Amino acid sequence: MTLPTFSPIRPANIEWQDNTPVASDYDDPYFSRQDGMAESQYVFLDGNQLTERFQAMGPDQYFVIGETGFGTGLNCLLAAQRFLQQAPQSARLHLVSVEKHPLRRDDLQNALSHWPALVALAETLLNEYPAPTPGLHRLQLHPRISLTLLYGDAEQLWPLFNHPVDAWFLDGFAPACNPDMWQPALFGQLARLSHPGTTLATFTAAGFVRRGLQEAGFKIEKRKGFGHKRHMLTGTRSSASPARQQALPTVVVVGAGLAGATTARALAERGCKVIVADPAGVATQASGNLAGVVYSTPSAHLTPQNRFYQQSYGHALRWLQRHGFPSSPQQGRLNGVIQHFVDDKQKDKLIQAMASGAWPEELLRPAGEEAAELVGGGYLQPAAWCQHLLDHPAITLIQRELAQMHEGEQSRAVFTDGSVIDADAIVLCTAGSTAQLPGLSWLPLKHIRGQVSYCRATEASRQWQQARCHGGYLTPAVNDRHCVGATFNLHNPDPRPTDEDDDENLAQLKTYLPARWQELGGSDIDIVERRVAFRCQSIDFLPLCGPMPVASENPHRPARGLYLNLAHGSRGITGTPLCADLIADLICGCPLPVDQQLVDALAPDRFIVRKRRKQPEWKP
Structure with a gap:
């Protein structure tokens, strides 16, 4: 399969007509001017028999809904609400939806404000709503409901999704306004991801849509449409089948560092029983530094490597917000990270990332002439984060090797x-x-020695609020100490700290942030502790x-x-x-x-x- 080329996302252009959002590029409203909520319920929820199918779910089963146009999220939120009302308490719902031109957050908030019955789910969606970057974005609308948003062209993205879907919301702007979407390639992807029992529903009854879905293998039925629309379509691959059982192993x-703690928590939140084994306890190796920085490496080039850096950054911010961490200045702050330009090459790379649109201003913006800010990033105590994640009734920690x-x-x-x-x-x-x-x-692993210097805070340095990256990094005070570091040595296996590495950390700080070096004490900086750990990295940086x-x-x-x-x-x-x-x-x-x-x-x-x-x- 030819790999798709990912491109920057262009948000939707919205024109508000009364209380209805209209897409300027398609000259089509996002929902019925007559009654958007009633139309969504009639066409998509009732058209897929969701009430009956949710009621028929057994314990620990899960149901997957796919949607071809997320828009304002109304269909997904209504499906989530219906699921919570009708499905068993241990059942789970996965929503998957594509959007080529996502709404800006302000427009989304305005649109959702018209549906007070959905306020709780809408607030969660708004809190987790991702910046407009290409690819998949995982959100959590409820402990039992996940939403995966696919930002980009549907024809490119659906072939990269490989999980059976139980019901389809075939939504989007009307075929006359958006003919590029309603194509055999899309219908073929719907069929590929369907199984016996998969259903679909759509507001349109256009002949070429009906024929295309039939040719893709769906049995199509024409039904009475909503409101002034004469007809709509429903379809199925065969007779209905029950939802699938979720494995709860x-x-x-x-390992009880960052990787182990996050993995354990993700499994526990899915209902698994988790045993975490680490002979040294929680976060004692590279995850045990006093503070670490939540940051990424922006690039204008949307290669798989750079897309992982970008998507993992937004994903980490959603996790931290969802878990309410950090909850105090002693645990850290998520108030942005200042990335200072260390040379012309790095400066050009960051400026190109901002100019390309690959990194929208919601994630990356200028911070003066010689720096950029990673919006939403920050610094935190890794060990406290690990402890927070492992505090779950389904997780047991044992100290064994x-x-x-x-x-x-x-x-x-x-x-x-x-x-x-x-x-x-x-x-x-x-x-x-x-x-x-x-x-x-x-x-193929590399072990990279790093030494960080813990420096006593001064009256001036206690006023610092944001973490800063340069050739190394500098954090605000945690327990009245600043992290200055870290060295980067691939060929030194010695775990003992050295004065020379402390000198290197301070010299780098003086070179790139001389004002901060002076506020920290200049030549009289007091190093109260230092710590050596070994980063583990693959040979391709992923x-x-x-x-x-x-x-x-x-x-x-x-x-x-x-x-x-x-x-x-x-x-x-x-x-x-x-x-x-x-x-x-x-x-x-x-x-x-x-x-x-x-x-x-x-x-x-x-x-x-x-x-x-x-x-x-x-x-x-």
Whole structure:
């Protein structure tokens, strides 16, 4: 399959006519001027028999709704409301919707303000509403309802989505106004993602739409339309079938750092029983620094690598907001990160990212002439974040060291104390030490030594509010200490801190932020502590996240029930939430939070595939 080329997203141009939003580019309203809510309920909810199907769901089953035009989100919110009213308490709903031109947040808020019955769900949508960047965006409307927004062209994005859909909302601007969408290619994708029992409903009864859906394999019925519309269409692949059962396995997560804590929480929130094993306890390795920065590396080029950096940044911000972290200045702040230009190359890269539209101003904006601000980023205590995530009734923490693993009907974790745990899946979140486990020495990992210097705050430095990145990074005071760092040494395995590394950190601060260096004490800066940790990074700068390959006659065969989530480098706070959701959805058999292109880019077996095909590595 030819890989799609992702482009910057152009938000919708809205003209308000009375209380109805109208798309200027299509000259078509987003919902019925007569009664938008009633039309959505009649056409999409009743047309797909959602009340009856939600009522018929059993415990722990899940239902997937696909939509071809998100618009104001009205259809999805109504479906979510109906689900909460009718489905069993343990059932789950996954909404998946494409939008080529998403509404700006202010327009969305204005549109949703007309539906007071949806206020709770609408507020959650607005709180989690993503910036207009291409690709998939996972939102959580309710603990049992997820929404995956696909921003971009439907014809490109649906082929990158690979999960069966139970009901389709075939929505969008009218075929006469938006003929590019209502094409056989789209109907073919609907059929590809459908199964026996999948239904669809649409407000239009245009002949070429009806014929196209029939040719794609749907049995189509013409019904009375809503209001002044004479007809609408409903369809099915065959007789209705029940929703699918969600796997709720027992999972062993090895490692209690950022990767392990986020993975455990993602699994627990899906109803899994999770055992987290780490001999040293919570966040004692690279995740144990006093403070870390929530940031990304913007680029104008939307390669898989750069799209992961972008999508994981927005995803991490949604996770932090959803969990109410940080909740105090001592835990950190999410008030933006200032990225100072260290040279012309970096300056040009960031200016190009802003100018291209690939990084909209909701995420990246100028901060004077020699810096840019990553909006919404910030700094936090990684260990406190890990502790917060692991505080869940479905998560058990044990201090044991993994010795080996076995795959079979169940995965078996064998620990150095002789104890054994059988589970449905094992996830290794063990960073650089993963390569020391039996059969995993082949992993293409780099171990990069970093020393951070903890400097005593001064009267002037206690006024600092934002984290700053330059050649290194500088955080506001946490426990009256600033993090200044960090060194970057690939060839030094010594875990002991050195005075020379402290000098390097302070010299870098003096070079790039001389005013801050002076406010911190200048030549009299008081270093009260220092800490060495080893970043784990892959050779292509992306994490290893997915099923673990096994050494066998077929190296592409994943080990049953064994997964990796590691090599997050210096972006652990930012990258781990998205990878955690990917791992959890793979294990539970749910729709994935990233497109297939990113699934492949993160898959641990990509290095085997690349070696065989002699493909070049991605460059940052």
